[in-house]
Amino acid sequence: MSGAAPALEVAGVGHRFGARAALADVSMRVERGRFAALLGPNGAGKTTLFSVITRLYDNRQGRVAIFGHPLDREPSRALARLGVVFQARTLDTDLTVEQNLLYHANLHGIARGAARVRIAELLDRVGLSDRRGDKVRTLSGGQSRRIEIARSLVHRPELLLLDEPTVGLDLESRADIVAIVRALVRDEGLSVLWATHIFEEIDPADDAVVLHRGQVVASGRAGDLARPGETLADAFRRLVADPGRAAA
Amino acid sequence: MSSSRTVEAAARPETRHRLGRLDAVGYLICLGGIVRRELLRFFNQKERFFSALVRPLVWLFIFAAGFRNTLGVSIEPPYQTYVLYEVYVVPGLAVMIQLFNGMQSSLSMVYDREVGSMKVLLTSPYPRWTLLLAKLIAGVSVSIVQAYAFLAVAYFWESDIPALGYLAALPAFLASGLMLGAIGLFLSSLVRQLENFASVMNFVIFPMFFASSALYPLWRIRESSETLYWICELNPFSHAVQLVRFALYLQFEPLACAVVVGTALAFFGMAVVAYDPGRGLMARRGGPAGETP
Numbered sequence A: 001m002s003g004a005a006p007a008l009e010v011a012g013v014g015h016r017f018g019a020r021a022a023l024a025d026v027s028m029r030v031e032r033g034r035f036a037a038l039l040g041p042n043g044a045g046k047t048t049l050f051s052v053i054t055r056l057y058d059n060r061q062g063r064v065a066i067f068g069h070p071l072d073r074e075p076s077r078a079l080a081r082l083g084v085v086f087q088a089r090t091l092d093t094d095l096t097v098e099q100n101l102l103y104h105a106n107l108h109g110i111a112r113g114a115a116r117v118r119i120a121e122l123l124d125r126v127g128l129s130d131r132r133g134d135k136v137r138t139l140s141g142g143q144s145r146r147i148e149i150a151r152s153l154v155h156r157p158e159l160l161l162l163d164e165p166t167v168g169l170d171l172e173s174r175a176d177i178v179a180i181v182r183a184l185v186r187d188e189g190l191s192v193l194w195a196t197h198i199f200e201e202i203d204p205a206d207d208a209v210v211l212h213r214g215q216v217v218a219s220g221r222a223g224d225l226a227r228p229g230e231t232l233a234d235a236f237r238r239l240v241a242d243p244g245r246a247a248a
Numbered sequence B: 001m002s003s004s005r006t007v008e009a010a011a012r013p014e015t016r017h018r019l020g021r022l023d024a025v026g027y028l029i030c031l032g033g034i035v036r037r038e039l040l041r042f043f044n045q046k047e048r049f050f051s052a053l054v055r056p057l058v059w060l061f062i063f064a065a066g067f068r069n070t071l072g073v074s075i076e077p078p079y080q081t082y083v084l085y086e087v088y089v090v091p092g093l094a095v096m097i098q099l100f101n102g103m104q105s106s107l108s109m110v111y112d113r114e115v116g117s118m119k120v121l122l123t124s125p126y127p128r129w130t131l132l133l134a135k136l137i138a139g140v141s142v143s144i145v146q147a148y149a150f151l152a153v154a155y156f157w158e159s160d161i162p163a164l165g166y167l168a169a170l171p172a173f174l175a176s177g178l179m180l181g182a183i184g185l186f187l188s189s190l191v192r193q194l195e196n197f198a199s200v201m202n203f204v205i206f207p208m209f210f211a212s213s214a215l216y217p218l219w220r221i222r223e224s225s226e227t228l229y230w231i232c233e234l235n236p237f238s239h240a241v242q243l244v245r246f247a248l249y250l251q252f253e254p255l256a257c258a259v260v261v262g263t264a265l266a267f268f269g270m271a272v273v274a275y276d277p278g279r280g281l282m283a284r285r286g287g288p289a290g291e292t293p
Helices: A046-053 A075-080 A097-107 A112-125 A141-153 A171-188 A232-239 A243-247 B003-015 B024-044 B046-067 B085-115 B117-122 B128-157 B163-190 B194-210 B218-224 B226-234 B236-248 B254-275
Strands: A008-017 A020-030 A035-039 A061-066 A082-085 A159-163 A191-196 A207-212 A215-221
Touching: A008 A046, A020 A035, A020 A046, A020 A061, A020 A191, A020 A207, A020 A215, A035 A171, A046 A061, A046 A159, A046 A191, A061 A075, A075 A082, A082 A141, A097 A112, A097 A141, A097 B024, A097 B117, A112 A141, A141 A159, A141 A171, A159 A171, A171 A191, A207 A232, B024 B046, B024 B128, B046 B085, B046 B128, B085 B117, B085 B128, B085 B163, B085 B194, B085 B236, B117 B128, B128 B163, B128 B254, B163 B194, B163 B236, B163 B254, B218 B226, B226 B236, B236 B254
Parallel strands: A035 A191, A035 A207, A082 A159, A159 A191
Antiparallel strands: A008 A020, A008 A061, A207 A215
């Protein structure tokens, strides 16, 4: 089948809203078993790119493939390998944790029996086994996020996309979430694309892509983006500065 | 993290056992999940259940009782004798529940889109039209529960529906629910925001309900206005009401059936196009905040 195709390949993707180009000729990849960061200031096009990769928008320009399955020709095979944590909260607050996760399992064609076993395993993993029967509205922001991560993993995806998953969380919850996802990469070989503008979440050894005004302005090992003596945050500010100022 | 470990782990996904299945059985599981979620949400919102039931009951207990003496309904099919006005309006009110429910589902689609749970649905690996169909069936299931709850109350009030009629009407309710749900689904693709929903009430629900055979037989309307009569005749809601009315009295209305099924297919088709990421309104609809013009 797909051989050694990367977990995610985005090639020459463009997307327009009316006259304005939200993405222009974006190319990037997430290698198998790697944690890749997608960096960009607000409005850089990160969420639009996520929407293209999750097929919420059709990309007429360019190509997206997930483990070698092109999104336009084999959407089912591609989406079955993909887990997503959206930026907005997307749990049903009136339903219990388990009802939410079962619904998601069903959406991926997993019967309830098999799903229950998997859900128990995942709730254990995110440390919320005791909240299984509670309504989502009783959870804190950080707990809901952990449930959303558990939900995105129910169907055993091989690539996980997270769109600014730690936004609005306190330091401790943020650290928990980063730790959970990094453990998944380390222990289970999950491939991850993590959109953020919080540099503390990124290791120098991670892959990183910097998106600015809908274009990729830099990519490579996060540690290599910085010049000697520069922090990653400095490097990022330099990369997304206005062209006139960047030349200085 | 050591690099040898990463490489070893990276090789694993290839052999990883996937849980979901993408065949017809998988789709049925998916459909079941969508219907179950809709029913859970419905029963969780007690006020929604009661308001859905109270609305037609108010019509039946107050409006119909008031008009009882003014509006005698003469013999016309499917009735075999003069019927009380209360008896006449029951089928129309049952389908009115489905009309409101169809619009309510459409409202919840718009809400789902705003809060993002629509994205969760649309990242399911099944083809998009099958997901919309599942969503439609889920809404219809809720509407059928509501319609039968109303019929149960009406049974003790004033009703002469034969026992078998309740069973015979099930497919009719299914068809009318699908039609009204499909109209709602299509409208949900047009309505940009939740606030615009009031206009859906004014311009869709009320005209459809009043310009129909739900409250008065069409020959009565014809006596007062030929134009209005034709508007009612062309209104698919009239046909949904007639289909259910005839079925409740163990008769089949082929024209009504054809109109209802045809309208359902047409609106569902338009909804599928509207929700297609490439062609329809989803493509033109604004992107995420901050990334749109």
